[in-house]
Each structure stands twice: as C-alpha cells, then as structure tokens.
Amino acid sequence: MRLAVVIPHLDQPADLARGLAALFARSDGPDEVIVVDNGSAALPVDVVAAHPRARLISEPTPGPGPARNAGIAATGADLLAFLDADCLPRPGWAGALRAAFADGFDGILGGDVRVEPADPRRPTPVEAYEAVFAFRMDRYVARQGFTGAGNMAVRARTARRIGPFAGLGVAEDRDWGHRARAMGIETRFDPAMAVTHPARPSLGELRRKWDRHVAHDRARVVTPGARLRWVAKAAALPLSPLAALPEIATTDRLDGPRARAAALAGCTAIRWHRARRMASLALGGDPVALAARWREAAA
Numbered sequence: 001m002r003l004a005v006v007i008p009h010l011d012q013p014a015d016l017a018r019g020l021a022a023l024f025a026r027s028d029g030p031d032e033v034i035v036v037d038n039g040s041a042a043l044p045v046d047v048v049a050a051h052p053r054a055r056l057i058s059e060p061t062p063g064p065g066p067a068r069n070a071g072i073a074a075t076g077a078d079l080l081a082f083l084d085a086d087c088l089p090r091p092g093w094a095g096a097l098r099a100a101f102a103d104g105f106d107g108i109l110g111g112d113v114r115v116e117p118a119d120p121r122r123p124t125p126v127e128a129y130e131a132v133f134a135f136r137m138d139r140y141v142a143r144q145g146f147t148g149a150g151n152m153a154v155r156a157r158t159a160r161r162i163g164p165f166a167g168l169g170v171a172e173d174r175d176w177g178h179r180a181r182a183m184g185i186e187t188r189f190d191p192a193m194a195v196t197h198p199a200r201p202s203l204g205e206l207r208r209k210w211d212r213h214v215a216h217d218r219a220r221v222v223t224p225g226a227r228l229r230w231v232a233k234a235a236a237l238p239l240s241p242l243a244a245l246p247e248i249a250t251t252d253r254l255d256g257p258r259a260r261a262a263a264l265a266g267c268t269a270i271r272w273h274r275a276r277r278m279a280s281l282a283l284g285g286d287p288v289a290l291a292a293r294w295r296e297a298a299a
Contacts, residue, residue, distance in 0.1 A: 001078040001101060003030045003094065004156075006071030007085050008064040009037050013044045015086040015198070020051050022088050028095040029053075030081065034074050036067040065165030065172035068149065072159055080159055084150035087113065087195040096192035097153040107186035108154045108177065110137040110147025111193030114253070118199075123259050126206050127199035129266025131253045133244075135197060141189040146177020151195045158185060168291065171216040203266075207273050214274060215291035218281045227282070234278035241268045 005023060009016055016035065023029050033054040037043055039062060048056040059070040068082055079101055083089065093111070100109050113135035117123035123131065137147050149165070149172070162180045166172045177187060200206045221230050241264060248254070248263045281287055 001098070002032075002076075003079045003081060003098065004071075004075040004077035005030045005033045005081045005083055006068055006075075007033060007035050007083050008059075008067035008071075009035050009040060009044060009085045011040045012085040013040075013042075013047050016044055017047045017050075019083065019085060019088055020047065020054055023094070024051050024053065026091065026094070028098065030094060031077060032075065034071040035085075036071045036074075038062065038064070038067045061167065063168040063172065064149070065167050065176075069164045072156070072164075075156075078156055079153065080156050081153040082149045082151070083195065084197070087150055087197050088116075090194045090196065093193055093195060096190055096194075100188075100190055100193070101153070101155065105186075105188065106155060106158060107188055108147060108152060108158070108180055109193060110141050110187060110189050111151040111153070111195060112189075112191045113137055113148070113151050114194065114196050115199050116196040120255065121258075123254070123262055124199070125262045125266035125269065126201075126203055127266075128254060128259050128263035129270060130199045130206070131259075132248060132251050132263050133267065134199075138189045138191070141187050144174070144177075145181045145187060146174050147187055147189065149173035149176070150197070151193065153193070161185075169288070170219070171213065174216075203269060206266075206270060210270060210274050211277060212291050214277045214281065215287040218278070218287040219291075230278060231282050234275050234282060237271045237275035237278070240271050 020033060023033060031053065035044065035048050035054060035056045037056060037058045039060065043056065045056060048054045057070060057074055059067045072080060081097060097109055115127065115131040115134055117127035117131065135148060141147050162176060162183065162185065166175050180187065200209065221227055244267050248260050254260055254263060
C-alpha cells in the first residue's frame with residue numbers, strides 16, 4: 001500500500017521542517033507527503049523542496065478541513081495519514097500505521113499525541129495542563145467515537161466514502177468522525193502511532209483554542225434541555241479542578257510535584273475561562289464571531 005501524508009500548513013515553517021525531517025529519517029517513511037498551504041504569509045517552498053518525496057500545494061479556503069480535502073484530492077495513494085504541521089512523529093509512527101492496515105483494518109486509526117514541554121523538569125502551567133488534558137485521542141475514541149485529525153490514518157477509499165471535511169464553522173474532525181460512525185465505520189486508537197506536539201506558548205493562545213471549541217459546542221445546543229445542561233455545565237466548571245486533582249496527582253504524563261502544581265494552576269485558569277465564555281454565550285453571545293477569532297489570531 002502506498003502511504004501519503006497530508007499536512008495542512010499555516011505560517012509554521014520551522015515546525016514543518018522538523019516534521020518532514022522526522023518523516024523521511026527512517027526507511028519505513030511515507031511514499032509521499034503533501035503539504036497544503038492554507039494562506040501563509042510566505043509559502044514554505046524551500047522547506048518542502050528539501051525533500052524529494054514532498055510536494056507543496058495551496059488551498060485558499062480557510063481551515064484545516066478544506067486543506068485536508070485538497071490533499072486527499074491531490075494523491076492516488078491507497079493509505080492516507082494526516083498530521084498537523086507542528087506534530088513530530090516518533091520513531092515507528094509510519095510502521096505502526098502500516099501494520100494496522102496490513103492486518104485488514106478498514107476503519108479510522110487515531111494515534112497518541114504527547115505534549116512536549118520546553119523544559120520537562122519545569123513545565124509552565126500551560127505546558128503542564130496540556131500534557132495532562134490536551135489531545136487525549138484515547139478518550140476521544142472511547143467516549144466520543146472520533147479521533148483528532150492531527151494524527152490520524154485511514155484508507156483512501158474509506159475517506160472518500162465518508163466525504164469531505166467541513167470548514168471552520170464546526171469542529172471538523174469531530175464532525176467527520178461522527179459521520180463515519182453513523183456509517184458503521186470503526187475508529188480505533190493505536191498508542192504505537194505516536195507523535196509529540198509542542199504546548200501552546202501562552203495562556204492567551206490556549207484560551208483562543210478553547211474559545212473555538214466552546215463556540216462549536218454552543219452551535220450544537222438547539223433544544224431547551226440542551227440549553228439547561230449548558231448552563232449547568234458553565235456553573236459547575238469553576239469547581240471542576242477539584243475533581244481533576246486525582247488525575248493530576250497520578251498521571252504518567254507529568255513527573256514531580258512542581259509539574260503537578262503547575263497543571264492544577266493551568267487547569268483552574270482554563271476552566272474558569274471556559275465558564276465565563278459559556279455564560280456569555282448563554283446570555284446571547286455570538287458563537288460564530290467567537291469561533292472566527294481563532295483564525296484572526298492565527299493570521
């Protein structure tokens with residue numbers, strides 16, 4: 001099976017260079033990589049040209065979903081994998097996904113994503129929080145029936161059966177995964193298909209990420225019962241860091257009391273922020289405008 005990796009890109013040339021180098025460093029790497037630029041100030045021409053099996057295309061429609069659609073359309077490979085530009089595949093990543101599909105699997109494969117602090121001995125509150133709670137593909141698969149598209153693989157024929165990813169108006173990977181589940185397509189988690197991901201550099205960026213998620217979730221709240229549950233969740237969130245204490249104290253994703261204290265501080269800051277945003281939307285705020293701020297900040 002020919003393997004193509006599709007990577008949406010927006011103004012991350014240094015991260016992209018690291019990722020491409022890691023993909024092509026091993027003999028079991030992909031047959032091709034399609035980098036889909038999604039409106040960068042400068043196209044990563046030199047970064048992509050350094051690797052003969054990589055090529056660069058552009059997709060003007062904003063959003064990682066349309067960029068992935070363009071990458072799918074540009075390849076004839078049998079097997080597709082999707083990585084975010086700032087994800088760094090660990091050794092054995094490509095081999096693990098090839099092995100899964102060689103055994104006859106015909107669903108969606110989600111891999112492990114581990115947050116990599118700049119200094120693992122002294123993570124910031126943002127880094128420690130994301131190390132515990134961000135990119136938990138194992139939980140997404142087990143509890144919500146989808147996996148994040150930042151580290152995902154699927155047969156090309158299955159991807160085309162599911163259809164295109166949506167644009168910025170929804171959480172495109174969740175929407176795509178739920179459509180697949182409705183069609184009876186299995187999603188499986190594989191810890192051997194592992195990548196590392198840098199933490200967001202500031203609390204402001206992490207808040208903007210949650211703004212987008214909160215906005216997408218609010219757009220799905222349409223019934224009176226759902227609106228009541230939304231208000232109840234907003235009211236409960238400020239106290240939820242207390243419920244998270246056991247996980248913070250025992251997780252294998254952190255090492256030492258300093259890192260665990262930092263995770264609690266980050267968890268408290270983010271969950272209070274989410275509660276405020278949810279309350280604002282419950283009182284009539286515009287979820288579309290809130291979701292659009294993510295793209296404006298990235299531009």
